[in-house]
Structure formats: structure tokens, C-alpha cells
Amino acid sequence: MGREILRMENISKSFPGVKALDDVRFNAYEGEVMALLGENGAGKSTLMKILSGVYTKDTGKILLNGKELEVLNPKDAFDKGIAIIHQELNLVPNLTVYENIFLGREETTTYKTLKKDYMIKEAKKLLDRLKVDIDPTLKINEISLAKQQMVEIAKALSLNTSVIIMDEPTDTLTDKEVDILFDVIRELKAEKKAIVYISHRLKEVFEICDRVTVLRDGKFIDERLVSEIDEEEIIKLMVGRTLDEQFPYLKTNTSEFVFEVKNLTNKYVKNISFSLKRGEVLGISGLVGAGRSELGKTIFGLYPIDEGEMILEGKKVEFKSPKEAIENGIMYVSEDRKSEGLVLTMDVKSNITLSSLDKFKRALGLDKKKEERISEDYRKKINIKTPTLTQKVKNLSGGNQQKVAIAKSLLTQPKVLILDEPTRGIDVGAKREIYDLLNVIKKEGHSVIMISSEMPEILGMSDRIIVMHEGKxxxxxxxxxxxxxxxxxxxxxxxxDRIESKIS
Structure with a gap:
């Protein structure tokens, strides 16, 4: 059992209209990984932002190596031995990789000039440790999101701190990059660092963590050894109930075909043909790179069709843009809700109505009262947890952001709704709410094409399943x-067959 390095006692924090944390306690131990678990909105990120100096606590105390301390700001946290890798990347896009790694801690000569070559060399060492090929002199906006995440991790490693907080660190990483990260975490454990690991992926918890702390509704629920708990018990602690029926499948008796695709072909997909009934969920399964998202985007008018046809309610259709698709009753909810599905700096109401503004037009501008009334109806219908409709979407949990994206789509009254990875990045409790919502959508007669990488989700919620591979x-x-x-x-x-044909 590792020595206790960090203790947080009786931590409370309130925001206008919301008590985010209520008398929470949390520990982290030398040479161990502590998983911090809970549903979206449970208070995990708020607790860690207090520890890392982003927020100030209302009450409670923090002890590091037995000594009470106040964390004034993020730099103060670094100076006191606490580093955080934020879920929302905290990098400056127009600065280089090495400048971001050493930001605020720049190495200088006795004459106060920057030791540029030294910082580039040290940045390269850190990146090599992570086994990623990134030129330290490239600007952040010139590298992929996954590589930006690795730069964020390298930045935390450079601080040589005793506590490292990782908030959803694998969200943008490939399986290979996750394996590399886990190797680095094991090295950090050997160096007697205390790691705090926040993740919605329970499989990762059992692979890399030593203990779990569970929060629910801003309150401490339990701290347990990973070796003494299973997935079902963790889920029960997180949501306050068992999930015997994790996938609440609703069978609909329907025979009316609403949408048909015949021999659809372009640079991404080849000779795709299928039909979709009213009130049906058609699951699309396959490996990453199978062309599933590309199919959805082709139907939605984002990619042109070279050959083939689409028939909607008996009429041939072809969309040259998403606007035309929406006008004809096809809607697509992107797998990347933050970049493609929502405007994070806008409020909940504006996001819900964004694709349906024609519904609120009047002689002089928009009917604001109607917009607010209908937005509130959808907030209640879909159970979007937000203090007000004027709350900025970026301040909502991942699950509630996804609900806003779906509400926005449903307001267009789609005949066909394409959901691309509908539960990516959200916790098990929020997933259940999305599945319940899927049943509501089916009952209302909307047809759904659900693209998902999660096999249990595809099997649990689909009426029929199409398997794709290399665009077919x-x-x-x-x-x-x-x-x-x-x-x-x-x-x-x-x-x-593909490997055999290559060999022959």
C-alpha cells in the first residue's frame, strides 16, 4: 500500500444555481493510480480544478505530504508539485510545441536571453519518451489533435511534480498511443508519483489503476481497491442503481419503408445498398476506417455521390449540401459534437434552434418568445441538465452536450436521423439516458441510422445491423x-481475404 501523498477533506464548491461539490474527500497515494469516477456532472473535473488552482474552494482543506496548503492559481499548483492534463487541451495554437511545453518556465541565460536550443532538445527528449514523432519547432495548430494531447502529456512530465492529474487523457488517442501512455504511467508509478486518472472507460480503470474513488451528484460515495471491485459494482456506485438492463431495447412493429439507398458510390464508399423502415434503428458496425462515418456524411450531402441513388418516401433525392438534406428531412449528428455538432461559446437555447431558425422567423427578426418556449420544451423532453437555457454549452457535461446536439437535430423534424457514435465520451449513466431517448425517437416515427464502434451498443439497440469493411x-x-x-x-x-490477395 502506497504512502498517502495527497488528502482533500470536506471540499465544497458552488456556482450560481448549482452546488458542484458537497463535503467531498479524496486521497492519492505514492506509486499508485487513483481512478476518479462518476457520471458526467458528478464533480470530478471541478474537484481537480480546485486541486490544480483553476477554481478556489468554498470550504475544506488540501494536504500535500501531510502539510496543509492553499493553491492560488495553476502556476502555484505547478510550483507546489501538482500538474494537470486537462480534458480540454490547454495549449496556445500559434506557439510551437517546445514553447508550449516550457510556457511560463522558459529557460534563460544569465543575460536573460532564451535558451532556445536547450528547450528544443529537452522537448524532443520528452516526446521521445512518449514514442511520438513530433518536431518540437512546429506550431500546435500544425499537428493533429492526438499529437496535441501527447504534447499536453509531455508538458506535465516536464514539470517533475509529485501529483499528476490526467483528465480523460485517452479520448483522442489511438490504441497504440494508449498503450504508450500506459507504459509511461507505469514508469511514473515506479518513480513513486501519485497519478489521478479520470476516465469514463472502465476497461482502462481495470488495466492501469490501483484504486477508485467514486463521486455522485457532487458527493463522495466510496474509495475502493480495484482488486476488490468489479465493473457492475462500480456502475452501481456511480449511478445509484444496477444496470441489469443497460440497453432498454424497444421493439417496434413496422413494415413501411421510408428510405432506400441503391448502389451508392463515391471515393469513400462502394455500391452501398440498404433500406430503412419507419421507426427503425439500423446499426452500422465495422472497424475504424470502414467508411461508416463517410457513408453518413455522403447521405447528408457533405460528400458528393458519383453513382447510385437515394429514395426518400418514394421520391428520388440527391443533396448538394447539408442544408438541402435538412430541408428534405435528413439530419446528421456528428461523432465530433464539439467541433462539428455544437457552437460551444453559444448558449443552450441558441444551439437547439440553430438548424431551425426558419421556424421562428417573423416580419422583424426572430420570435424570441417562441424560440425560448420550444427550447424549454426540448430541454424537458430530453432532460438536458442545465441551470438555464442561457448557460453556455461549453459549461455542460459531455452527456448533456450530446443531448443538446440531438435536440437540435430533432427540432428539424427529421424523417431520417443519422447518429454517429451517439455515446462517445459520455459515462454509463448518461448512455442509458441516450438509449431511453432513442426509444422516444422510435416511438415518434423517426428512423435512425446509428453508427457505433461499441459492439454492445450495436447489438443492444439496433433492429437490424449492417457490417461495413473498407467502404463496402x-x-x-x-x-x-x-x-x-x-x-x-x-x-x-x-x-x-485482403491480406491473402496482397500476398498472392
């Missing part, structure tokens, strides 16, 4: 026929 459909299964083995067999067979 390789199989179709009914709910009764579908198993994870059958889906993977389609994919594995294609991979084996």
Missing part, C-alpha cells in the same frame, strides 16, 4: 441473428 457492406443481420461473433466473422474474413 459485407453483411446484414437481424436483431435475432446478430452476435458479436457473427459481426466479427464478417470483418475477420474480409481482413484475411
Amino acid at each position: 457492406i459485407k453483411g446484414e443481420l437481424t436483431k435475432e441473428e446478430a452476435t458479436s461473433e457473427k459481426i466479427m466473422n464478417y470483418i475477420i474474413k474480409e481482413e484475411e
Whole structure:
């Protein structure tokens, strides 16, 4: 058992209209990884922002190595041995990689000139430790999001702190990059660092963490050893109930076809054909790179069609833009809600109505009262947890941001709703709420194309399943026929055939 390095006692924090933390306690231990778990909005990020100096606590105390301390700001936290890797990357886009790593701690000569070559060399060492090939002299806005995340991690490693907080560090990383990160975490444990690991991915918790602390509704629930708890018990602690029925599938008896795709072909997909019934969920499964999102975006008018046709309610349609798709009753909810689905700096009401402003037009501008009334109706209908409709979307939890994106789409009254990774980046409790919402959407007669990388989600919520591989459909299964083995067999067979054809 590791020595206690950090203790937070009786921590409370309130914002206007919300008590984010209520008498919370939290510990971290030398040479261990402490998972901090809870649903979106449970208070995890708020607690860590207090520890890292972003927020000030209302009450309570923080002890580091047995000594009470006040954390005044993020720089003060660094100076006292606490580093955080934020979920929302905290980098300056127009500065270089090495400048971001040493920002606020620039190395200078006795003549106060920057030791540029030294900082570039040290930045390269840190990046090499993470096994990533990034030129330290490139600007942040010139590298991918995944590489930016690795720069953020390198920055935390450069601080040589005793406590390192990782807030959803794997969200943008590939499986290979996650493996590298876990190797680095194991090295940090060997160096007797205390790691705080926030994640909605329970599989990662069992792979890399030693203990778990669970928060719910801003309150401390429990601290347990990972070796003495299982996934079902963690879920129960997080949501306050068991999830025996994690996927509340609703069977709808429908035979009316509303949408059909015939031999759809472009640079991303080849000879795609399928049909969709009213009130049906058609799941699209496949490996990353199978062309699933590209299919959704082609239907939505983001990518041009080279060959084939689409038929909506008996009429041939082709969309040259998303605007035309929306006008005809096709809506797409992106897998990247923050960049493509929402305007984070706008409020909840404005995001919900953004794609339906024609509904609120009047002689002079917009009917603001109608806009507010309908937005409030959708807030209640979808259970968007927000103090007010004027709350900026960036301040909501991931699950509630996703609900706003879906509300925005439903307000357009779509005949076909394309949901691309509808539960990516949200916790198990919020997922259940999205699944319940999916059933409401089905009952109202909307048809859904659901693209998902999560096999249990595809199997649990789809009426039928299409399996894609390298831009083509390789199989179709009914709910009764579908198993994870059958889906993977389609994919594995294609991979084996592809490798065999390359060899021959």
C-alpha cells in the first residue's frame, strides 16, 4: 500500500444555481493510480480544478505530504508539485510545441536571453519518451489533435511534480498511443508519483489503476481497491442503481419503408445498398476506417455521390449540401459534437434552434418568445441538465452536450436521423439516458441510422445491423441473428481475404 501523498477533506464548491461539490474527500497515494469516477456532472473535473488552482474552494482543506496548503492559481499548483492534463487541451495554437511545453518556465541565460536550443532538445527528449514523432519547432495548430494531447502529456512530465492529474487523457488517442501512455504511467508509478486518472472507460480503470474513488451528484460515495471491485459494482456506485438492463431495447412493429439507398458510390464508399423502415434503428458496425462515418456524411450531402441513388418516401433525392438534406428531412449528428455538432461559446437555447431558425422567423427578426418556449420544451423532453437555457454549452457535461446536439437535430423534424457514435465520451449513466431517448425517437416515427464502434451498443439497440469493411457492406443481420461473433466473422474474413490477395 502506497504512502498517502495527497488528502482533500470536506471540499465544497458552488456556482450560481448549482452546488458542484458537497463535503467531498479524496486521497492519492505514492506509486499508485487513483481512478476518479462518476457520471458526467458528478464533480470530478471541478474537484481537480480546485486541486490544480483553476477554481478556489468554498470550504475544506488540501494536504500535500501531510502539510496543509492553499493553491492560488495553476502556476502555484505547478510550483507546489501538482500538474494537470486537462480534458480540454490547454495549449496556445500559434506557439510551437517546445514553447508550449516550457510556457511560463522558459529557460534563460544569465543575460536573460532564451535558451532556445536547450528547450528544443529537452522537448524532443520528452516526446521521445512518449514514442511520438513530433518536431518540437512546429506550431500546435500544425499537428493533429492526438499529437496535441501527447504534447499536453509531455508538458506535465516536464514539470517533475509529485501529483499528476490526467483528465480523460485517452479520448483522442489511438490504441497504440494508449498503450504508450500506459507504459509511461507505469514508469511514473515506479518513480513513486501519485497519478489521478479520470476516465469514463472502465476497461482502462481495470488495466492501469490501483484504486477508485467514486463521486455522485457532487458527493463522495466510496474509495475502493480495484482488486476488490468489479465493473457492475462500480456502475452501481456511480449511478445509484444496477444496470441489469443497460440497453432498454424497444421493439417496434413496422413494415413501411421510408428510405432506400441503391448502389451508392463515391471515393469513400462502394455500391452501398440498404433500406430503412419507419421507426427503425439500423446499426452500422465495422472497424475504424470502414467508411461508416463517410457513408453518413455522403447521405447528408457533405460528400458528393458519383453513382447510385437515394429514395426518400418514394421520391428520388440527391443533396448538394447539408442544408438541402435538412430541408428534405435528413439530419446528421456528428461523432465530433464539439467541433462539428455544437457552437460551444453559444448558449443552450441558441444551439437547439440553430438548424431551425426558419421556424421562428417573423416580419422583424426572430420570435424570441417562441424560440425560448420550444427550447424549454426540448430541454424537458430530453432532460438536458442545465441551470438555464442561457448557460453556455461549453459549461455542460459531455452527456448533456450530446443531448443538446440531438435536440437540435430533432427540432428539424427529421424523417431520417443519422447518429454517429451517439455515446462517445459520455459515462454509463448518461448512455442509458441516450438509449431511453432513442426509444422516444422510435416511438415518434423517426428512423435512425446509428453508427457505433461499441459492439454492445450495436447489438443492444439496433433492429437490424449492417457490417461495413473498407467502404463496402459485407453483411446484414437481424436483431435475432446478430452476435458479436457473427459481426466479427464478417470483418475477420474480409481482413484475411485482403491480406491473402496482397500476398498472392
